[in-house]
Amino acid sequence: MRSVIDIKDLSTQEIEQIITVAEDIIKNPDKYAHKCSGKKLATLFFEPSTRTRLSFEAAMYELGGNVLSMSDAGSSSASKGESVADTAKVISCYADIIAMRHPKEGAPLVAATNASVPVINAGDGGHNHPTQTLADLLTIHREKGHFDNLTVGLCGDLKFGRTVHSLINALSRYKGINFVLISPEELKIPSYVKNEIKKCGLEYVQTKDLLEYMPKLDILYMTRVQKERFFNEEDYLRLKDSYILTPEKLATAKSDLCIMHPLPRVNEISVAVDKDPRACYFKQVLNGKFMRMALMLKLLGLED
Amino acid sequence: MNIDSIKNGIVIDHIEAGKGMEIYSLLHLDLLDCPVAIIKNVTSRKMGKKDIIKIDAEINLDMDILGYVAPEATVDIIKNGELCEKKKMTLPEKLTDVIFCKNPRCITTTEQELPHIFNLTNKAEKVYRCAYCESRATEN
Ligand SMILES: [Zn+2]
Secondary structure: OOOEOOHHHOOHHHHHHHHHHHHHHHHOHHHHOOOOOOOEEEEEEOOOOHHHHHHHHHHHHHOOOEEEEEOOOOOOOOOOOOOHHHHHHHHHOOOOEEEEEEOOEOHHHHHHHHOOOOEEEEEEOOOOOHHHHHHHHHHHHHHHOOOOOOEEEEEOOOOOOHHHHHHHHHHOOOOOOEEEEEOOHHHOOOHHHHHHHHHOOOEEEEEOOOOOOHHHOOEEEEOOOOHHHOOOHHHHHHHHHHHOEOOHHHOOOOOOOEEEOOOOOOOOEOHHHHHOOOEOHHHHHHHHHHHHHHHHHHHOOOOO | OOOOOOOOEEEEEEEEOOOHHHHHHHOOHHHOOOOEEEEEEEEEOOOEEEEEEEEOOOOOOOHHHHHHHOOOOEEEEEEOOEEEEEEEOOOOOEEEOOOOOOOOOEHHHOOOOOOOEEEEEEOOOOEEEEOOOOOEOOOO
16 A cells, blocks of 8 residues: 655655646646545544645545545544554545644554555654645746756755755755755754755755845745744844845845745745745645645546 | 584674673573573684674574674574584664664654664664654664
């Protein structure tokens, strides 16, 4: 049984196939409206993440399928005291595919090894969130038309932000990508991620200054700088404003820059930027739904 | 038991000095009925000092555990009093219940019956990562 727990579970070719299907769904939604009729998605959410759950559920409904929703899987009697392995076995009896979110890292892998239907990791703690990366990739592909030869700025919490690490892993498979890693000293990217970039023969620069490379960027991926990541409040207050994107900071940026954010944002992109045609973060949400549709079709063997 | 003459058994040689006891317990040699000898601080031309373990029985050694804990060791298989095979260690690709994940956010902390699985992710630097949470194994 094929599951997707980590973006690395998908080959470059498979990711591109999923993108092709997603772009076809966007063009011809009617063609896909009944593809999953008779199929059931179970959303097992052991911690609340309403937007991710709704995205999966909307995706299944738009494919003509049905949804079994366990939005409070962690507290419900159905799973109280039950192991993840047992829950996966039980839910496999009801559903054709499972989307699972869990606060503990690796829980979806445990589910996948025990389920008899495909499992999609919908986020396990701060660890993996492959469908977020798929949403990011479709957004880049739709905005830029390709993945090669892009200068990609990643800004904010690059140390703990796993969406950033996954996106780097996925983009490192392409030629001519330049990474601009923008973060405060405390939240610099871990060295093993930098080693992965080097191993792929790609270039990166590190900077603390959001403005330094702004004119060169094709993509600017913003993430949240969380207060709890700092040892003291002073450091946080001193730094937080330098990583807030405002229309003024975009003055030197390319006219076709693509501004992304995994959402929810707190204040790292000022609302004034939303009107800018280069703001792509709400499109990213929509793209996430299309990629979840395409991924479910693939895992259910229904993509053709 | 004459520790020099094993008829049919195993000699784990070239163990880094001081590691003999650890290997003895990790391989559960204490559970064996046959004679087992740990010889510590033997003079070695190559290593200065080394430990040796001799087991006077043909048992199945867990080569994965040994390869992880003592990659420098060699295993001599003795049959009819003669050296019949000399095995060198390799780092195992996967370790099950040899090292344990210490990441408090890992699923293994709440589901205690799960096996602790680590995969070799960087051979040159001997990096093992938890199969569930990808935390790097810390040397203890
Ligand atoms: Zn772990």
